[in-house]
Amino acid sequence: MKQCDLIVIGGGAAGLLAAGTAARHGAQVMLLEKNPRMARKVMITGKGRCNVTNDCTEEVFLQHVCSNSKFLFGPIHQFPPQRMMSLLEELGVPLKVERGNRVFPLSDKAVDIVDALVAFAKNAGVCFEQKQVDRLLISDQTIQGVHCDDDTVFFAPKVLIATGGKSYPLTGSTGDGYQLAQQAGHTIIPPRPSLIPVETQEEWCRECMGLSLKNVTLTLWEKGKKKPVYTELGEMLFTHFGISGPLVLTASTYLKKDLSVYHMEIDLKPALDAQQLEQRILRDFEKNQNRDFFNSLSELLPRKLIPVMVRLSSIPPTQKVHQITKGQRENLCRLIKHLPLTP
Known part of the structure; x- marks a missing residue:
């Protein structure tokens, strides 16, 4: 025909x-x-x-x-x-x-x-x-x-x-x-990438390549805005170049051309508020009080993420748990609730 x-x-x-x-x-x-x-x-x-x-x-x-x-x-x-x-x-x-x-x-x-x-x-x-x-x-x-x-x-x-x-x-x-x-006379607006993985500036993401995070919250912030551009609970994973997975693919649709105005945060324990998380850490520290800090996080964090979190927390890996100060503990809590990433 x-x-x-x-x-x-x-x-x-x-x-x-x-x-x-x-x-x-x-x-x-x-x-x-x-x-x-x-x-x-x-x-x-x-x-x-x-x-x-x-x-x-x-x-x-x-x-x-x-x-x-x-x-x-x-x-x-x-x-x-x-x-x-x-x-x-x-x-x-x-x-x-x-x-x-x-x-x-x-x-x-x-x-x-x-x-x-x-x-x-x-x-x-x-x-x-x-x-x-x-x-x-x-x-x-x-x-x-x-x-x-x-x-x-x-x-x-x-x-x-x-x-x-x-x-x-x-x-x-x-x-x-x-x-x-x-x-046919239509005006074409140049397309831009959407629903894609995101490259990050943080080198430590490569160390976590292959690690999949479930039940975490990813939040995207834009400079000058009081409310997040995007925040959602779900799944994501680390790659050799940055991050991917359902949360990241959706977040990428909100990114415009100038990436310098954005930053991301991962809440690794969204089911716990800051106070509840601190109580959880205190219980873990109580059980592991004579261990090195590096060896005290296995029940709290994924294995691949522990070296990264120890380094970012600025707490010496060999410091004994019973020597960790309240300030150090609070910094660890903030890091777990607001793990920063830069697209």
């Missing part, structure tokens, strides 16, 4: 849903995807499990959009998380809700989501072609269709660009959509 009502460029989740929905409403739809497989990025989301959506209200969903949430108000109102969940259940993909209202397929397999979306589009009558669109066909400021890199031409009065961004070129997200949109 070289002539149709709608051409959808891109076979990811958005393209498959858009194409299938339009076809269900009677449109003749052609979906063009340059990769041999559909939705390659969906396959790797959620560590291969595919975190589909969050089971929450529209209001709560928009509260967690870090910038320009008004832009999403219409789409989320038209297609809230519950509709996405209902659709997948109808397509034969049972779901489950995990901590933080995160929704996954019951099978923990992203491929089940991909197969369901492809079937949704195919069963609705969408035609598929493996083609790479290189330009739009526009005449008298009216869309006529698309031209592909093998000189194939498809005609349609409407074209939907669903190519994704340029976040993961290996999956096909190479930024094609920006160039196509620009051909």
